[in-house]
Amino acid sequence: MNASLSWIKAYVPDLDVSAQEFTDAMTLSGSKVEGFTKLDADLEQIIIGRIEKIERHPDADKLIVCQVNVGKDENIQIVTGAPNVKEGDKIPVVVDGGRVAGGHDGKMTPGGIKIKKGKLRGIESNGMMCSIEELGSSRDMYPEAPELGIYIFPEDAKIGADAIEALGLRDVVFEFEITSNRVDCYSILGLAREAAATFRKEYKAPAVDVRGSGDDVNNYIKVEVKDSKLCPRYCARVVKNIKLAPSPEWMQRRLASVGIRPINNVVDITNYVMEEYGQPMHAYDLDTIADHRIVVRRAEKDEKFVTLDGQERTMDESVLMICDGEKAVGMAGIMGGENSMITDEVHTMLFEAACFDGTNIRLSSKKVGLRTEASGKFEKGLDPNNAKEAINRACQLIEELGVGEVVDGMVDVYEDEREPVRVLFEPARINALLGTELSAEQMLSYFEPLGLQYDEKSGELTVPTFRQDLLCTADIAEEVARFYGYDNIPTTLPRGEATTGKLPFYLRVEAVARDIAEFSGFSQGMHYSFESPKVFDRLMLPADAPERQAVVISNPLGEDFSIMRTVSLNGMLTSLATNYNRRNKNVRLYELGNIYLPKTLPLQELPDERMQFTLGMYGDGDFFTMKGVVEEFLDKIGMHKKETYDPKSGKPFLHPGRQADIIYDDVKIGYMGEVHPTVAASYGIGERAYVAVLDMPSIVEKATFERKYEGIARFPAVTRDISMVVSKNILVGQIEEIIALRGGKILESCELFDVYEGEQIQEGYKSVAYSIVFRAKDKTLEETEITEVMNKILNGLQSLGAELRQ
Amino acid sequence: MKERLQKIREEAISRIKASKNPEALNDVRVSILGKKGELTALLKSMKEIAPEDRPAFGQLVNDTRAEIEHVMEDAKKQMERMLLEMKLKTEVIDVTLPAKKNGVGHRHPNTIALEEVERIFIGMGYEVIEGPEVEYDLYNFEKLNIPANHPAKDEQDTFYINKEIVLRTQTSPVQARIMEKGKLPIRMISPGRVFRSDEVDATHSPSFHQIEGLVIDKNITFADLKGTLEEFAKELFGEDTKTKFRPHHFPFTEPSAEVDVSCFKCGGKGCRFCKGSGWIEILGCGMVHPHVLEMCGIDPEAYTGFAFGVGLERIALLKYEIDDMRLLYENDIRFLRQF
Structure with missing residues (x-):
């Protein structure tokens, strides 16, 4: 919402503030000013002059030399190429050292352009005559300005006077951010009321008085509202003997200041009242209204209607239409029809000021794909009590501007009059909510300028109907706070019962995940939760893969963001590829983010959101580097049992020979592996890449921060090294399982120190060597005990077909 | 015999003094003091001495042995000192050679900002509680005083899964979920991911993060809200930070406010960062609307509370001077390494 200071001052005459003061104070009282534009910011030393004499330039066909009277002793000589000026014209002149806002082509120069005297083709020129564009505006806003050339003032303009002032450019336009609850502030009057309350000045609403020209409106129009829920009020007045003409300068200037283009007196009056009162109005050519009857009804399904922009639009039953005795003549609150619009031939006019259901207008405007200034206002839900005042104001202006004769009386269909809300005035509760100690009198002093009336007997406040946001004590408390000043x-801190600040357990586990990942060289990335369904193909997931069962967004930003991810890898691979593309070496990334697994499809309850700890890397390191990170993480969160790895994890996006499910305590807690070369290539990662994905909910169940000291071994350890040859198909995991199982209580550790395939080893076999450490907690081990256990282990290994080497 | 002893002593001492290294010293020890050494041999030849002189002579030999041992010990220490000195001299390194690094990874700026905020509020007795990202319309809107067809629903450009389920547009639904549980008093913050259908550009992202705060107790006031957020702003942006509360509107709080902090780059003088205003908007807040309390089963006559919502990216972008939001989701390692 834009409003000029001069327009606001029209209703708060005592307001005397700078633009900055106004901005600060209004913002602090709740009408946020986003910014302001001083219309004269780049204009300096521009005065009204009269061209006394024009001569041709001796050396240039297209230039003329003007002697301009600017009210000083001597005329100023100005050379110009403008085609439209003649002797006697009054024009804006920027004198030597002044500034204009832009070029005559309408391009603005930030900071303006300084004008200096100089010579044009050898002839001295001591200033410049200005076009409206050079003054920072346009013909849209100043329709009387010539298409090409210098702006010409009316005859009565005063020579030597400030041209900027004369053009109404000594003004400031504020841009307000109005919150959706303050519908009343989408109007100049609403803002003026706020300004008056903020600066404690008197608010003077326009004195509305329509003289009328006799006759009776009921002789001209009948109104029938068939859906009073969608149209709570419909006011109509009639104006006859219309004379279309440009509206007066003052009205044009005010409209221009808030960015509305002046058209003619009738259109300008409706726009003016819409800005002033926040009430959109519509004017119909009464002679086009069949039977002189208005019927407000819902459209029929697929009803076609041509709006005044010439577009044919299709309605449905939810759209409210304004109709005459035969046909539709307007889409209620959105746009009038081509068939009833005001043309230059208009003789009698029907003015409409109605109130429509905001939600309905918003939905209809969406449905039809047409949003207008009027629908934008209506959809906020207007106060029906405003309509009457607004239409009368419009009629008053009709009379003042001599546009036509206003017929006496108004048709006012208003079944269910909106009554003001009454709220109990509870100063103690207000103080308790705000933490203040204000007196009731002080609070009441804030209410008066806002139009809230206090009834001492009932102890109630009567809220004017335009303040639809004031319904309960909390709302009243905000009014007090606004004008007492936030x-x-x-400033205090909450007292009362002390509470313990804490992170839940699972978040502490996540914090460890971050620490370990970072200690291991992985940096944290973040990815979107939604992605393209094409991801599944890229990951080579088969058609029936459960991962393809994803939650679908019904109104996504496009297919690429249309499903909630069920696998966390796409984001990781995309980021690795981005880094690879940018030639970053040795990249390690991790992410903690959810996947979303639907319990049923279509979704009936919320999906299972599972936090995934995803690690990805390329460059230095391999499968086992990744495995080390996983195991150190698990160890750090108290998961000290031995993880097992099942190579049959069956992930199509991973290298078939280099992948594993990670199993802990018989539960699958994640998977890891080398990215399948085809997948890596399709993402554009030109190196071997490794990933690990840990399912945090599964891990959190097993994690613990409990620790127990088990003592430091006091008795000596005995180490036995064994070396064996086994079939290549045997996993060292299987060997370790046997050693662990058969080593019993005295087995402290077993460490693989060599795996070898190649020369001296038969094809299809490998040599594996372990260092096994035994220790007892309570004594020094005897040789016989160790031999016994070793034999058990060796027997076990032989069952795997291992051949021991001495 | 005495002469022989004297000779051994003199020879030993002169050989010790002449020893250039520990090996030479050891040779002296072996040849003089060892089992087959000269001194030992001398002792063995004691029987040549008259029995009554033997104790005195034995004493003499032992004294001599002690003396030689003492000299030898001194010489050894001296030698070790010299050797150590030499070793240290030869082992001088260039300490300006590059470090051998482990290559530690870096935390995402969002997380760093989040941890800051969490630290501050945990210190004030707040519990961190998360809620679902895919949420019922009921919690995301209705229980927050945003009924069906409310214009605020449009303003928030919601991603819908179906009529009842949405991608939450704010972390505020967690408020409703926690209040419904009915355990009072409440002091919680709830960080998390939220979604709005904004196209991606330098200042917008369809997915970003908020941190919700909620306090419900008896006698909670707007002054408490102000005090709490002032404290928060000072902790986060520095002791000199000023806050400004401006009236605003949110459907689920009343009175509501937006909070600006004095620009932490220029201290409020006005710079390109704060667009010359000296203030930076950082959060929205207010007193929990009585309807919301009621809808969530809390008696608004007995309890009041405040709530606030902070945009995490906004803080991260401001604090670390990141000029393009897209960088946060690109995960270029050269970006991440700067945090």
């Missing part, structure tokens, strides 16, 4: 409210 700044003046004290």
Whole structure:
């Protein structure tokens, strides 16, 4: 919402503030000013002059030399190429050292352009005559300005006067951010009321008085509202003997200041009242209204209607239409029809100021794909009590501007009059909510300028109907706070029962995940939760893969963001590829983010959101580097049992010979592996890449921060090295399982120190060597005990077909 | 015999003094003091001495042995000192040679900002509680005083799964979930991911993070809200930070406010960072609307509370001077390494 200072001052005459003061104070009282534009910011030393004499330039066909009277002793000589000026014209002149806002082509120059005297083709020129564009505006806003050339003032303009002032450019336009609850502030009057309350000045609403020209509106129009829920009020007045003409300068200037293009007196009056009162209006050519009857009804299904922009649009039953005795003549609250619009031939006019259901207008405007200034206002839900005042104001202006004769009386269909809300005035509760100690009198002093009336007998406040946001004590408390000043409210800290600040357990586990990942060289990335369904193909998931069962967004930003991810890898691979593309070497990334697994499809309850700890890397390191990170993480969160790895994890996006499910305590807690070369290539990663994905909910169940000291071994350890040849198909995991199982209590550790395939070893076999450490907690081990256990282990290994080497 | 002893002593001492290394010293020890050494041999030849002189002579030999041992010990220490000195001299390194690094990874700026915020509020007795990212319309809107067809629903450009389920547009639904549980008082913050259908550009992302705060107790006031957030802003942006509360509107709080902090780059003088205003908007807040309390089963006559919501990216972008939001989701290692 834009509003100029001069327009606001029209209703708060005593307001005397700078643009910055106004901005700060209004923002602090709740009408946020986003910024302001001083219309004269780049204009300096521009005065009204009269061209006394024009001569041709001796050396240039297209230039003329003008002697301009600017009210000084001597005329100024100005050379110009403008085609439209003649002797006697009054024009804006920027004198030597002044500034204009832009070029005559309408391009603005930030900071303006300084004008200096100089010579044009050898003839001295001591200033410049200005076009409206050079003054920072346009013909849209100043329709009387010539298409090409210098702006010409009316005859009565005063020579030597400030041209900027004369053009209404000594003004500031504020841009307000109005919150959706303050519908009343989408109007100049609403803002003026706020300004008056903020600066404690008197608010003077326009005195509305329509003289009328006799006759009776009921002789001209009948109105029938068939859906009073969608149209709570419909006011109509009639104006006859219309004379279309440009509206007066003052009205044009005010409209221009808030960015509305002046058209003619009738259109300008409706726009003016819409800005002033926040009430959109519509004017119909009464002679096009069949039977002189207005019927407000819902459209029929697929009803076609041509709006005044010439577009044919299709309605449905939810759209409210304004109709005459035969046909539709307007889409309620959105746009009038081509068939009833005001043309230059208009003789009698029907003015409509109605109130429509905001939600309905919003939905209809969406449905039809047409959003207008009017629908934008209506959809916020207007106060029906405003309509009457607004239509009368419009009629008053009709009379003042001599546009036509206003017929006496108004048709007002208003079944269910909106009554003001009454709220109990509870100063103690207000103080308790705000943490203040204000007196009731002080609070009441804030209410008066806002139009809230206090009834001492009932102890109630009567809220004017335009303040639809004031319904309960909390709302009233905000009014008190706004005008007492949020700044003046004290600052305290909550007292009362002490509470313990804490992170839940699972978040502490996640914190360890971050620490370990980072200690291991992985940096944290973040990825979107939604992705393209094409991801499944890229990951080579078969058609029936459960991962393809994803939650689908019904109104996504496009297919690429249309499903909630069920696998965390796509984001990771994309980021690795981005880094690879940018030639970053040795990249390690991790992510903690959810996947979303639907319990049923279509979704009936919320999906299972599972936090995934995803690690990805390329460059230095391999499968076992990744495995080390996983195991150190698990160890750090108290998962000290031995993980097992099942190579049959069956992930199509991983290298078939280099992948494993990670199993802990018989539960699958994740998977890891080398990215399948085809998948890596399709993402554009030109190196071997490794990933690990840990399912945090599964891990959190097993994690613990409990620790127990088990003592430091006091008795000596005995180490036995064994070396064996086994079939290549045997996993060292299987060997370790046997050693662990058969080593019993005295087995402290077993460490693989050599795996070898090649020369001296038969094809299809490998040599594996372990260093096994035994220790007892309570004594020094005897040789016989060790031999016994070793024999058990060796027997076990032989069952795997291992051949021991001495 | 005495002369022989004297000779052994003199020879031993002169050989010790002449020893250039520990090996030479050891040779002296072996040849003089060892089992087959000269001194030992001398002792063995004691029987040549008259029995009554033997104790005195034995004493003499032992004294001599002690003396030689003492000299030898001194010489050894001296030698070790010299050797150590030499070793240290030869082992001088260039300490300016490059470090051998482990290559530690870096935390995402969002997380760093989040941990800061969490630290501050945990210190004030707040519990961290998360809620679902895919959420019922009921919690995301209705229980927050945003009924069906409310314009705020449009303003928030919601991603819908179906009529009842949405991608949450704010972390505020967690408020409703926690209040419904009915355990009072409440002091919680709830960080998490939220979604709005904004196209990706330098200042917008369809997915970003918020941190919700909620306090419900008896006698909670707007002044408490101000005090709490002032404290928070000072912790986060520095002791000199000023806060400004501006009236605003949120459907689920009343009175509501937006909070600006004095620009932490220029201290409020006005710079390109704060677009010359000296202030930076960082959060929205207010007193929990009585309807919301009621809808969540809390008696608004007995309890009041405040709530606030902070944009995490906003803080991260401001604090670390990141000029493009897209960088946060690109995960270029050269970006991440700067945090």
